[in-house]
Amino acid sequence: MEKKERIDKILSMCGFGTRKDVKKIIKEGEVMVNGEVIKDAGYHVLPEVDEILVFGETLVFKRNIYIMLNKPKGVICATYDKKDKTVVDLLEGEYSHRNLFPVGRLDKDAEGLILLTDDGMLAHKLLSPKSKVFKEYYVEVEGYLTQEDILAFEKGIQLEDFKTQPAELTIIESNKVSKAKVKISEGKFHQIKRMFEALGKRVVYLKRTAIGALKLDSTLSPGEWRELTDEELKILKENVD
Numbered sequence: 001m002e003k004k005e006r007i008d009k010i011l012s013m014c015g016f017g018t019r020k021d022v023k024k025i026i027k028e029g030e031v032m033v034n035g036e037v038i039k040d041a042g043y044h045v046l047p048e049v050d051e052i053l054v055f056g057e058t059l060v061f062k063r064n065i066y067i068m069l070n071k072p073k074g075v076i077c078a079t080y081d082k083k084d085k086t087v088v089d090l091l092e093g094e095y096s097h098r099n100l101f102p103v104g105r106l107d108k109d110a111e112g113l114i115l116l117t118d119d120g121m122l123a124h125k126l127l128s129p130k131s132k133v134f135k136e137y138y139v140e141v142e143g144y145l146t147q148e149d150i151l152a153f154e155k156g157i158q159l160e161d162f163k164t165q166p167a168e169l170t171i172i173e174s175n176k177v178s179k180a181k182v183k184i185s186e187g188k189f190h191q192i193k194r195m196f197e198a199l200g201k202r203v204v205y206l207k208r209t210a211i212g213a214l215k216l217d218s219t220l221s222p223g224e225w226r227e228l229t230d231e232e233l234k235i236l237k238e239n240v241d
């Protein structure tokens with residue numbers, strides 16, 4: 001939906017600095033809207049419709065931002081923390097001026113796919129228990145994995161406070177430390193660790209590899225991130241519509 005916004009807010013959202021920095025750029029006559037120089041920072045524009053030039057270059061405005069991040073270990077899924085580094089702290093430039101937040105959580109010691117956005121509606125839909133979006137994980141656990149474990153995941157596992165929905169366990173390698181893939185449609189606190197614990201196995205490594213049809217880009221090293229492509233955003237939205 002097109003919405004009128006103050007030009008200083010739009011420029012700040014697009015990475016031209018704080019409101020104060022932006023006011024200076026506007027005062028200096030560096031901003032044109034539909035062919036006219038604008039010197040009023042409170043001037044209202046339709047950012048998706050009006051032609052906005054800054055320093056002579058056309059501004060490409062994105063109302064929402066969608067980022068995939070490969071969360072490294074030791075970083076927490078929050079927007080701010082006094083002690084720990086957060087996933088938002090890993091972002092730079094124009095992205096630090098947008099109110100981006102992580103959709104859902106991964107434990108501090110887990111790695112992998114985190115979506116960061118300022119699209120509250122999509123976040124709500126993805127997190128809603130109704131949407132049943134599958135999340136995929138790669139895990140390494142202490143102990144041998146068996147056919148019984150696969151069946152237990154399929155049937156749902158009784159934890160202290162609830163019984164899990166049917167989940168999919170695919171064994172990659174059964175060994176003293178086993179490797180596997182897990183698909184779950186819920187996201188309760190420490191869920192995967194608790195599911196394996198209930199079967200007497202301890203998770204020693206956990207990485208989220210997909211949220212619904214959105215797969216973690218394998219070229220992103222831990223700590224790296226990029227915006228979603230239009231195609232990725234489309235398939236993600238299709239998961240919840």
Ligand code: URA
Nearest residue numbers: 106107190191192193
């Ligand atoms: N399950 C867990 O135990 N931890 C996570 O971070 C995600 C799922």
